[in-house]
Amino acid sequence: MGYVAVKGGQNAIEASIARIAYERLKHGVVLYPEHIRAGLRGLVDQVMSEASLYSEAVAALAIKQAEGSPEEAVFVMRAFRSTLPRIHYSFTIDSESMRAERRISATFKDIPGGQILGASYDYTHRLIDRELAGETDESAEAWLRQWFAAGSSGADATDRIGRLPKVIDYLREEGLMKSIEPDDRDPRDITKEALSFPTVRSQRLQILTRGQTGAVTALGYASLRGYTPTLHPTVAELRVGRLPVVVPNPFGDESDEDDGYYIGEIKVTEVESVVPASKAKGYGESELEFDIGYGICFGQNETKAIAMSLLDQCLENPIPGSATHDPEFVLYHIDSVEATGFISHLKLPHYVTFQSELDSVRRSRGPMRQRSLSDQGLGDGGSY
Amino acid sequence: MNPLSNYAFLDESSKREIRRATLKAISIPGYQVPFASREMPIARGWGTGGLQLTLSLVGKGDRVKVIDQGADESVNAVNIKKLVSSTTGVEVTEFTASASLIQSRHRIPEEPLQADQILILQVPIPEPLRLYERSEAATRKLHSEKEYSGAYLILFEQIMRYGRVSTGADHPVMVNDRYVMAPSPIPRFDNPKMDSSDALILLGAGREKKIYAVPPHTRVVSLDFKDHPFEIESVEGRCCRLCGATGVYFDELQDNETGETFYQCNDTAHCLSLMNAEDGV
Structure with missing residues (x-):
């Protein structure tokens, strides 16, 4: 018969997988994906953004499977993404065509088109609402009836107002914005080509927009707190709304946008920040102008989009020695799947590598070897 | 085999692209070839580089062995084997001699490998100069200029501090007298097995998006000094x-x-x- 391998690993894994199913189901209550889509909008938006896959249905399922853990849900979405061939690239989306439901500016009180508060927690008191514990489907329906009866609707502001002009254009007309040459090169797809340095802006923006919300926020915060040696940035405009996506007609003229197919719309948060920057005038004098930072991400993720706009501006202006202005530091460390994966690998066995380290540590504690210094009579080799 | 999955999980164009990067890696021994690493259903840092190599290479007639720190039955090895077999239906084996593809985390098997075998090593940090220079742009330049004083400096500082080279696993090697390479955190004990190996050795770093290779019969020398020769673990x-x-x-x-x-x-x-x-x- 002979010896056979112990199948301990296999059995232990199966037991662990069964146990995680038990933890999800032990209360005997099933969470339906439609409840996640209806009630966990913030989490669905965050997960779609970090997964860089726009599908509320897949995100809701991933969140259910992950029991609400964003890192796990993002992981599942990204792995799913790897199985999908890339069939189309959409036409460039002009974000001015956004159907905005929210639009605010921190630079001017009166902006053309007006401030539109839309849906936001910004103006609420963050007190635990004990009444929500007793909320029922009936009470929700009653609330909705009242809302519609009062003449409110779920329509977007732009359905009424039309296209909104960009706040930043006002500064641009006055010549206060740093002039930037349009860059209409095709974006470099970071999922089809590994990042190399120096990077181009399209690569940086892709990595920032799919960055882990907490990581992007933390680094944006660091920049604001002092890692960026400039004056305070200001949010010229923050918009939340929906953008149409059109792909080329594969059977017609691929460059003709009018012949393309409208495949749906995506909800995004878009931020344009202005940052005062110094501009040399010559003869050792300089003047100030405004530099722009751009942030955009899937769903309503306002803190992340603002932080992204700060980091975009940082990375456009690298400063040696400043972490938030170092493209490698920022771009290599903010991805959820990469960061959580490598951190969590520390749970794997390290029996071989640790044994090797142990060998080095034990040897270094033994009697010191004669060194070349002692050969030259400069020391006894064992005293330091 | 899971009928809902692509053969070997990834779509065909992804696999083809990984194989292209692999061919380039074999052509330039020890050189780190960047590739568009895919997100896998196994965590980044848990062997996704090795896994993508395995999945891009595995054919219907292959027999796959997966080892994690020496053990076939370690949970991660079991998990990777499960993914490979459920998406390809190929046979898995524990016998080193009967495997055509061997994916390993941090060990080269004791049994000498044969010419018709491919060893795939999982790599966490592919850059041997990272300890010395944290910037990727700078390390790529150092490699292109064959400027390796930093690699020796790391070892020299250890000698000054501890009286000996104190590397654990992942002791750097010189490949084909051109590129200094991280052999992946195999123990120093396994470094000599890379030298003039009969089998092709591929190294994959999923998170760091690099593939590199030691082709068969390539000279691989562990870095050392004349008065401090390379030593394996006792x-x-x-x-x-x-x-x-x-x-x-x-x-x-x-x-x-x-x-x-x-x-x-x-x-x-x-x-x-x-x-x-x-x-x-």
């Missing part, structure tokens, strides 16, 4: 409690009752085959 005076083997890499264990330290072959498949050979099986 296995002297140790023997396996199960099969009695000596001169192999060991796991260090403690007897639950007596508290006594004992040793066991780290390569579980090798240990098993030695025990069976003694039994005349």
